[in-house]
Amino acid sequence: MPELPEVETIRRGLVKELAGLTLFGLAADESRVFRTSAAVLRTALSRAELLAVERHGKYLFLRFRNGILLLHLGMTGRLLVRNQEISHEPKKEDDSLPRHLHLRLFFEDDVVLEFWDTRLFGRVEWFPQATGPVRDLFPHLGPDPLSGEYREADFYERLKRHGGTRIKSLLIDQSFLAGLGNIYADEVLFRTRIHPARRVGGLRRFERAGLFTTIPNLLQEAIRKGGTTWRDYVNSTGGRGNFADELQVYARTGMPCRICGEPVRRLVLGGRSSHFCPRCQPRQGTFTS
DNA sequence: CACTTGACCTGTCCGC
DNA sequence: TGCGGACAGGTCAAGT
Numbered sequence: 250m251p252e253l254p255e256v257e258t259i260r261r262g263l264v265k266e267l268a269g270l271t272l273f274g275l276a277a278d279e280s281r282v283f284r285t286s287a288a289v290l291r292t293a294l295s296r297a298e299l300l301a302v303e304r305h306g307k308y309l310f311l312r313f314r315n316g317i318l319l320l321h322l323g324m325t326g327r328l329l330v331r332n333q334e335i336s337h338e339p340k341k342e343d344d345s346l347p348r349h350l351h352l353r354l355f356f357e358d359d360v361v362l363e364f365w366d367t368r369l370f371g372r373v374e375w376f377p378q379a380t381g382p383v384r385d386l387f388p389h390l391g392p393d394p395l396s397g398e399y400r401e402a403d404f405y406e407r408l409k410r411h412g413g414t415r416i417k418s419l420l421i422d423q424s425f426l427a428g429l430g431n432i433y434a435d436e437v438l439f440r441t442r443i444h445p446a447r448r449v450g451g452l453r454r455f456e457r458a459g460l461f462t463t464i465p466n467l468l469q470e471a472i473r474k475g476g477t478t479w480r481d482y483v484n485s486t487g488g489r490g491n492f493a494d495e496l497q498v499y500a501r502t503g504m505p506c507r508i509c510g511e512p513v514r515r516l517v518l519g520g521r522s523s524h525f526c527p528r529c530q531p532r533q534g535t536f537t538s
Numbered sequence: 539c540a541c542t543t544g545a546c547c548t549g550t551c552c553g554c
Numbered sequence: 555t556g557c558g559g560a561c562a563g564g565t566c567a568a569g570t
Contacts, residue, residue, distance in 0.1 A: 251563065251564090252563060252564095255563080281546085281547090307563095307564075321564085321565090322563095322564090323547095323563090323564055323565075324547090324548095324562070324563060324564055324565095325547090325548080325549090325562085325563085325564095326564095349548090366547095367547080367548055367549065368546085368547045368548050368549080368562090368564095369546080369547050369548080370546070370547070370564055370565070371564090372565090410540095411540080411541095413540070413541075414540075414541070415541095418541080418542090421564090423564085423565080430563050430564070431562090431563055431564090432563060433563090477563080479562085479563065480549095480550085480562070480563080481549095481562090481563080482563075499563095519541085519542065519543085520542080520543065520544080521564095522561080522562085
């Protein structure tokens with residue numbers, strides 16, 4: 250489900266609902282989302298005060314005094330904050346969890362954080378004794394476009410190293426930029442009028458500049474709308490995001506382009522669907538800035 | 539090294 | 555109603 254705007258929306262929700270609370274227990278299943286065993290988690294996270302909720306790209310982190318818990322939602326992961334009293338699900342650590350619910354974190358004041366994931370592409374991992382920036386835990390990730398690490402000269406410099414790559418594939422490569430996924434990559438390319446199959450080396454200067462500014466602007470706009478609910482995504486209170494109304498090309502195959510009326514087309518690149526308008530985003534590029 | 543493909547999972551939808 | 559295939563917002567390992 251979630252790309253940067255959805256993860257950021259969840260992060261803000263968790264800050265609001267969990268900040269400063271102490272975690273005193275957990276229930277976990279044996280699923281493959283766990284990179285750290287439940288026994289280790291249980292030991293590390295008994296009586297732990299939540300200090301901060303942080304994010305880099307699509308990676309979400311719960312910071313405690315004795316370490317950092319990584320939560321990655323993969324394709325279908327959900328994080329839901331519930332109140333114990335109204336939750337009908339297991340109330341004790343040793344009760345078994347319903348299908349697709351993999352982790353429950355019990356906080357004080359009857360607050361419970363639940364991690365659900367049907368497709369099991371998500372990930373839960375404990376980094377003991379981690380006290381530095383969360384970014385250091387994943388050095389192979391590229392800069393987060395909403396962080397101070399995202400800088401114009403560096404962006405152009407790194408684009409140069411991937412001249413033979415199709416721009417769509419590069420935009421969703423998390424080692425190039427952390428945060429864009431299939432939806433927002435397609436939307437960025439529509440807004441910059443760049444055909445997804447074009448090679449990075451063939452982009453013109455105004456197109457590279459357009460990408461640099463459009464990427465963070467689009468992400469911010471999506472965050473303001475609470476992210477995109479397409480199929481599975483919901484925020485930490487179970488609510489939907491409204492950015493789906495703003496999508497110009499993603500999942501609009503065959504529907505008229507909102508700018509020129511030409512039917513939106515779909516094409517597979519690097520195994521992923523790409524949606525674009527063949528008139529607004531010609532393969533050979535546009536000639537105006 | 540740069541880049542592509544397939545695997546990992548489950549669920550839904552669509553055509554027959 | 556059932557069955558097969560295509561498709562799904564992400565990452566990772568293995569292939570060319």
